[in-house]
Amino acid sequence: MITTDTTVHSSPLAPRPAGPRPAGSRAPIRARGDDARGLGAALRSDWIKASTLRANRAILGLTLIGGLVVSWAVAVMVTDQVLTVAEVGFYWTTVSSMLAAIAGVLLFGSEVQHGTLATAITARPARWVLASSKAVTAAGFGLLIGAVGLAAGFGGAAIAGLDAGNTSSLVSTVSWALLFSTLSAVLGLGVVMIVRHNTAAIAGILVWGYVAENLFKLFLPAEVARFLPFVAGNHLLAYKSDLESPHALAIALSRAENAAVFGCYAAIALAVGTLLLYRRDTE
Amino acid sequence: MITVSQLTKRYGKRVAVDDLSFEVAAGRVTGFVGPNGAGKSTTMRMMVGLTRPDSGEVRCSGVRYRDLKSPARTVGSVLDARCMHPGRTARDHLRATAALSGMSRSRVPAVLAEVGLESAADQRAGKFSLGMRQRLALAGALLGEPEILLLDEPSNGLDPDGIRWLRDYLSGFARRGGTVFVSSHLIGELSMFAHDLVVIGGGKLLVAEPLAAITARNDVAVVIETPHSARLLALLAERGLPTDGTAGRVVVRGTSRAAVSKLAFDHGIHVVGLTETSRSLEDSLLDLTRASAEFASAATS
Numbered sequence: 085m086i087t088t089d090t091t092v093h094s095s096p097l098a099p100r101p102a103g104p105r106p107a108g109s110r111a112p113i114r115a116r117g118d119d120a121r122g123l124g125a126a127l128r129s130d131w132i133k134a135s136t137l138r139a140n141r142a143i144l145g146l147t148l149i150g151g152l153v154v155s156w157a158v159a160v161m162v163t164d165q166v167l168t169v170a171e172v173g174f175y176w177t178t179v180s181s182m183l184a185a186i187a188g189v190l191l192f193g194s195e196v197q198h199g200t201l202a203t204a205i206t207a208r209p210a211r212w213v214l215a216s217s218k219a220v221t222a223a224g225f226g227l228l229i230g231a232v233g234l235a236a237g238f239g240g241a242a243i244a245g246l247d248a249g250n251t252s253s254l255v256s257t258v259s260w261a262l263l264f265s266t267l268s269a270v271l272g273l274g275v276v277m278i279v280r281h282n283t284a285a286i287a288g289i290l291v292w293g294y295v296a297e298n299l300f301k302l303f304l305p306a307e308v309a310r311f312l313p314f315v316a317g318n319h320l321l322a323y324k325s326d327l328e329s330p331h332a333l334a335i336a337l338s339r340a341e342n343a344a345v346f347g348c349y350a351a352i353a354l355a356v357g358t359l360l361l362y363r364r365d366t367e
Numbered sequence: 368m369i370t371v372s373q374l375t376k377r378y379g380k381r382v383a384v385d386d387l388s389f390e391v392a393a394g395r396v397t398g399f400v401g402p403n404g405a406g407k408s409t410t411m412r413m414m415v416g417l418t419r420p421d422s423g424e425v426r427c428s429g430v431r432y433r434d435l436k437s438p439a440r441t442v443g444s445v446l447d448a449r450c451m452h453p454g455r456t457a458r459d460h461l462r463a464t465a466a467l468s469g470m471s472r473s474r475v476p477a478v479l480a481e482v483g484l485e486s487a488a489d490q491r492a493g494k495f496s497l498g499m500r501q502r503l504a505l506a507g508a509l510l511g512e513p514e515i516l517l518l519d520e521p522s523n524g525l526d527p528d529g530i531r532w533l534r535d536y537l538s539g540f541a542r543r544g545g546t547v548f549v550s551s552h553l554i555g556e557l558s559m560f561a562h563d564l565v566v567i568g569g570g571k572l573l574v575a576e577p578l579a580a581i582t583a584r585n586d587v588a589v590v591i592e593t594p595h596s597a598r599l600l601a602l603l604a605e606r607g608l609p610t611d612g613t614a615g616r617v618v619v620r621g622t623s624r625a626a627v628s629k630l631a632f633d634h635g636i637h638v639v640g641l642t643e644t645s646r647s648l649e650d651s652l653l654d655l656t657r658a659s660a661e662f663a664s665a666a667t668s
Binding site: 110111112113114115118122123125128130131132133136137139194198199201202203204205206207208209250 | 437464466514601
């Protein structure tokens with residue numbers, strides 16, 4: 085339903101405060117510190133933007149419900165091995181990290197799609213402020229999605245009645261999983277800042293993460309394949325995959341190294357995207 | 368005020384804006400006119416830093432846009448009223464814009480009231496009509512209580528009541544000392560409230576003058592309907608006046624209706640009709656920009 089103008093009534097001219105500065109005087113000029121202070125303003129704006137969109141709430145809802153359902157289903161249906169909450173709780177993280185990447189894409193991609201990027205640039209001409217704010221917001225949202233996904237994963241497994249299992253390294257693994265989700269959101273942001281198209285960015289990330297890398301692993305040497313972004317990222321979760329060869333498992337990078345690899349991809353995408361923000365949006 | 372100095376922008380071999388220089392004075396409404404593809408939108412994008420000029424510069428209140436400490440407090444711009452997320456309410460759209468500009472959130476209800484959108488504040492922008500989107504975009508431009516308003520085709524989609532409201536608002540803004548720079552294809556509408564006109568064509572400046580000066584130059588023609596058109600034409604030609612005539616109708620320039628009436632009376636020429644006409648502002652400007660129009664429709668027979 086389109087609301088027509090007949091429902092809106094013209095208002096009388098509102099009284100305005102004192103007029104502009106005297107003719108001939110100059111407007112205040114931006115100083116170095118103004119941009120840094122502007123970062124706080126940009127963060128507040130991005131928080132409002134992120135929290136007022138139904139798409140973001142839908143992603144969080146999907147993360148929560150999907151995690152509960154998938155973890156419960158795995159716990160109930162896999163009966164040929166002994167599973168624990170500490171293991172099953174992380175299974176959903178691979179998917180929730182993809183959802184975090186999608187959220188990162190939408191954070192910037194929707195601004196391009198609906199033209200609000202131009203409005204943002206006119207409000208804050210310093211493009212690094214906008215890029216930094218988007219990166220921090222993406223990271224925060226990715227962290228939130230990761231936390232919700234883990235809570236749902238553990239919750240679904242617990243509801244299914246699994247034992248807690250070995251929790252000695254749980255805190256460590258949870259931390260790495262949250263980092264994976266956080267960096268995934270930043271990677272998604274960087275990718276869409278480069279391609280400037282929501283669908284292309286989301287499809288590209290999904291196809292790369294779920295299809296391309298699995299194909300590459302078939303013919304690339306394990307020494308090379310371990311540096312693929314989502315291979316490195318998924319290894320932050322530390323559960324062993326039956327699909328990996330003993331040789332690949334033997335030469336696997338440590339979690340810190342995997343985090344550095346995945347983080348580099350996210351950082352490079354973000355850096356290139358920021359550079360393009362300067363070049364493309366001051367055409 | 369806005370100062371545009373030797374602004375040039377090229378896209379490949381095509382020169383979109385060619386050495387453009389003019390000033391937009393404070394306390395006045397300046398209309399920005401030109402055919403499609405003349406360079407109006409490119410010029411306005413360069414004014415707010417969205418497009419980098421190849422040479423020249425634009426200064427708003429003496430400062431380049433990118434150097435402004437608080438752009439929103441100096442310049443409020445509406446270059447495309449569609450620039451809003453359809454899933455966000457009007458209130459949230461303005462809250463986000465106000466936050467980014469460093470404005471107090473109390474400005475949000477104030478500007479919603481100024482543009483008459485209080486009752487629609489919590490509706491999603493996707494359900495807005497084009498006119499409501501125009502008002503919301505204007506509200507966003509007013510958040511910082513700017514000195515300068517830059518508006519690109521702001522009356523698109525507005526109904527007559529909305530157009531009148533906009534006209535009154537911009538006139539009041541200029542009366543209070545603000546600078547208004549508005550581009551429009553509606554020359555007749557602009558002529559009702561603009562003080563000055565900047566006309567460009569093919570990226571070049573054609574005219575930058577007060578509107579009164581432009582309209583004063585329009586030719587006044589006297590049209591006489593008479594059964595003795597040949598005699599009248601001969602009399603007018605003896606006096607060196609430029610004429611144009613068909614059977615029963617004579618058009619003469621450079622004289623007045625009173626003078627033609629006296630001439631006809633003195634020579635016993637029966638006059639059936641005697642009127643004075645002037646070319647409309649629209650005709651004058653269309654003639655001015657015709658040569659530089661990028662897209663021109665075929666002449667109607």
